Amino acid sequence: MHIHRYEKIWLTFGISALVLFLIVLGFTAFAQGHTPAGGLQTIDPKLVDQTPPFDNPGVKKVDENRYEVNLVAQVFSFKPNKVQVPVGKEIVFNVTTKDVVHSFTIVGTNVNMMLIPGYINTAKYTFDKPGKYLVLCNEYCGAGHQLMQMEIEVIEG
């Protein structure tokens, strides 16, 4: 079978681009551990208040270098709406929503998760400066959406 020279060039280009894309995807997924934020753990949205750890949301110390922050989003607030975490420690945020789609976005960081009823989303973040960080909902969730916010206060450990 005869394949025209230009056809071969384009085939080579197309296949190389695909292979390069898969290498980049594989590298970020397996070597850098990049996965979509959460979506692996599920929860019954009607039973959030009875299901641990969301029956008692807030900050929990896991060990010397690790803290867990469990949060519930609902129209139009986060529970709790203020938390204190230490600087320089790994903070694991576990967030779920009781009603509609919300988001958990820590302004000025790369933490930005869409919260979907029925799913628990997880993000890890280490604050390297003390201060107050604003958390916003950036998914339009209803009439009070613009009021939906909370504060993370990062203090010297």
Ligand SMILES: [Cu+2]
């Ligand atoms: Cu919202």
